[in-house]
Amino acid sequence: MMQALERLVKERYLNIQAKLVFPLAATILVLVLILSPLTNLIINGRIESEADRRLGQIADSVGALIENSETLARNNAALLAKQAEVSGVFMGNTTTDLLPAIKEDLGLQELSLYAANFKSGDQPLFYGGPNVARRLQVSESAVRIRENLIAEALSSENPVSDVAVAPQGSQVIGAAPVYNPQTNQLAGVVLTAFYMDDVYIQGISQIIDTDIAIVRDNLTIISTIDPGAGYEKLINEGWLMSAEQPALNVKYGDGSEHRLLAHPLVISGNEQGTVLVSQPIEELFSLSRGIQIILYTVTGVFAITALWFWIAAFITLTRPLVQLTDATSNISQGNFNQEVNTSYLMFKDEITLLSENFNSMTNHLNELYTSLEERVKLRTQELAEARDEAVAANKSKSEFVSVVSHELKLPMTSIKGYSDLMLTGATGPLNDNQTNFLSTIRNNVNRMATLVSDLADISRIESGNLRLxxxxxxxxxxxxxxxxxxxxxxxxxxxxxxxxxxxxxxxxxxxxxxxxxxxxxxxxxxxxxxxxxxxxxxxxxxxxxxxxxxxxxxxxxxxxxxxxxxxxxxxxxxxxxxxxxxxxxxxxxxxxxxxxxxxxxxxxxxxxxxxxxxxxxxxxxxxx
The missing domain is CATH 3.30.565.10 (Histidine kinase-like ATPase, C-terminal domain)
Structure with missing residues (x-):
């Protein structure tokens, strides 16, 4: 073992058995330690994304249910505006004694009447709602919405409705104009309301089978979510602004885990704050655990299969290759008398053929090696003789060119000099033929001089004797x-x-x-x-x-x-x-x-x- 480690460090050598074991072990480790948790994380993320999508749909249904209450309040107001018991109060024909019973029959939490000349701050002609203490707790924003709704019903002379979401006194309000049945003149306004209290929100929570909370301006208006989940602290820390639809897992006071999602509360096309929806995620984690068991099972099966493959490969592949490696190492050191085992189990394979061919090759190499040195020696001697002959021939050529160039320069100079003198008339007048002949002699001498000079330069360049x-x-x-x-x-x-x-x-x-x-x-x-x-x-x-x-x-x-x-x-x-x-x-x-x-x-x-x-x-x- 220590010898193998030493070779690994010094020679960067790792035998084939180790190369088979290490990838196998690395693959199993990657599957167990990386791929399985990563796959589980991806699946959990996908499941949580799907759960968040469903929670978003549930949050939309909360707004839809509140819209239904708004429609019901508006329809109730329109229905009451046509009742004789209501119009009679404005005409002075009837008393208000029957109105509480009508409110109870319709399931209303408030039924109030306002005069046709209503102004902001005016008291109702008849107030059929919570007691005075509860009434004094209504927030200014809720009162403003009520008064604006009364004014809109009087001005438009049509039934209207709205939702007031406020820290105190959140209401679903409907208002409708009341007419004098005899003169058909506007007599006043009837206002109906549902209060968004604990009973109201519990009803919605039961319908959608989900814990909910309504938040506005970072204040919890009403909620069925366990305070132990710490959602109010999250709101104060700015969690609602952390994403378009922030979601996370929270733990209730009883230890149960829930998925909490924040979604805009949209009622009749108007955003009225944020609705928080929360559902248990026990089923989510049970599905994740099932997937994890499947992944570990598949990993175990793969590991066993890979181990079996390694054992088979070790027996049929690595042992013959180790023998071949040892034999080739000996050959590289000059020992050609090498043979490997060529036995096989049932059938020959590529390793068997490789071993047989290796034995044949070593026999040929051994034969060739015995005569190789003599052949190399003989060839080396021939090359040395050829080189010496080429050097001598090149030297002789350079010497010849140098001697010839030198010997030709003197006669060419004389020929050129005498021809130039004759052409200038130094020897007497010349006829045209003599002039042409002498010109030809001079031109050819010039060409020869150029050739001789070029040959001399080539000779000096090749011999390295050119002087610069x-x-x-x-x-x-x-x-x-x-x-x-x-x-x-x-x-x-x-x-x-x-x-x-x-x-x-x-x-x-x-x-x-x-x-x-x-x-x-x-x-x-x-x-x-x-x-x-x-x-x-x-x-x-x-x-x-x-x-x-x-x-x-x-x-x-x-x-x-x-x-x-x-x-x-x-x-x-x-x-x-x-x-x-x-x-x-x-x-x-x-x-x-x-x-x-x-x-x-x-x-x-x-x-x-x-x-x-x-x-x-x-x-x-x-x-x-």
Whole structure:
């Protein structure tokens, strides 16, 4: 066990048995400790959401029941307004002795009569309601609603109703105008009312089988909810404002748990405060416990199944794999005499085939290994000889090119010098044929001189013997110098050479002669591969700490195939128009090497038959 832990820490090695056990144990732990409680929590949340939805519907039914009481009060007032016993009181024909009996028959808690000239603060002609002490406890808001309702019945001459929800004297009120049956003139108002007292709210609670409380302005108006639930403390702490429909679980004084929900109390379209509804959640938790038992049962079945699978996998899979692992470890240490057990139970499987193939492979490896060292030694010797031959051949080639270049320079210089003297008339007058012949000799000598110079440069570059002398170089000065040197060949083809370089450009840090050679190659190429009357533009500017120089022409351009080989040595395009111009195929290869040896880069953009632009960079002189 300790050895396995040590390998785990040092080598990050964990055997396959452990890899099978750990996921199994982790899966069971995740199921038991995370997924089951999480699933139970989600289900409880869903159940509570559904319970809150039902409680919200019950809360809406409270408002509906109060609306029914309001309708009943208005209808009772309208009915009484047409009774002779009521209209007779206003006409003086009857007494009020019969009114209490009528109030009791209709189940009213108040039946009062008011004169047609009623004003705020006037006493009723007849008051048939609670005793005086109860009457004095009615809140100002309830009195104001009563008086406004009486005034509305007189002004509209129609039955009206309203609900007064107030800390004292909450009422469901109805009022209707009373007319003189003889003259049909307005005689007064009859007012009926139901008081929202303990009896009234208990009746609603029994109808909906739910404890309820009505709250307005954070004050409990009336309630059937156990005060031990602590809902009044929640109200004072601002619980009603914590959500649109706040809900939570509370515990009654007898220890029973209830679900408490607050919902707006809407009566006849008007919000009259908040109604709290509370129901036991014993059934809710019993359902949750049932689901939890099912989850644990499923988890146990899964754990047993996974354990059985692990045992089967250990017997049929892991033991052969352990043998294969040990054998391959021995092979990695150079011991090829390895064989593993290939026995099987009833049927072969992939592990059996793997073991058989492994034994066959080790036999072949052992045979090959015995001859491998000798073959490697022989091949190494052959490669060393080939390398030495290639180095010697390359050295001989470089020496040959260097010697030939040196030996050719002297006769070519003499030929060029004598031909130039003869062309100037130093040996006497020349006829046209002699002039043409001498011009041909001079041009070919120039071409050979260029070829010899290019070969010498290639040889120095490949051998690493090219000498560079970097110093501060004014780019504009070198460009002007090259433009002067190439002016004759540019003018011969009636081309326009444009130079766009500021004399404020920083100096470059490079070999001046090699920079002149590079620019001469690029401008000469632009001249050769641009038709008569074409344009060549040379520009330079500072960019990213380097000086970027471009040579642009509107000449023949290059095909995509030629662009890929452009910087190869001795490359010449297959394009017939390009081949009309003389060349060795060495200039751009030398140019690229010269630029890169000085820390720059070269690239180009070309479009066939539309022109080419070469870009190159050289370093800027650093401040001393």
């Amino acid at each position: 002398e970097p110093r501060a170089v004014p780019v504009w000065d070198v460009v002007d110098e090259v433009a002067t040197l190439t002016k004759t060949q540019v003018d011969q083809k009636k081309q326009q050479l444009t130079i766009d370089i500021s004399d404020q450009l920083p100096k470059a840090w490079c070999d001046r002669n090699r920079l002149a050679q590079i620019l001469t190659n690029l401008i000469s190429n632009a001249n050769k591969y641009t038709p008569e009357g074409g344009a060549i533009r040379v520009s330079a500017h500072q960019m990213n700490g380097m000086i970027q120089i471009s040579v642009q022409d509107n000449g023949l351009g290059m095909t995509p195939e030629d662009q890929q080989k452009l910087f190869s040595k001795f490359f010449r395009s297959a394009d017939e128009k390009v081949r009309e111009a003389p060349g060795t195929g060495l200039g751009l290869s030398i140019t690229k090497n010269l630029i890169e040896l000085q820390g720059g880069k070269i690239w180009f953009e070309s479009e066939f038959r539309k022109g080419t632009t070469f870009y190159m960079t050289v370093p800027i002189q650093k401040a001393s």
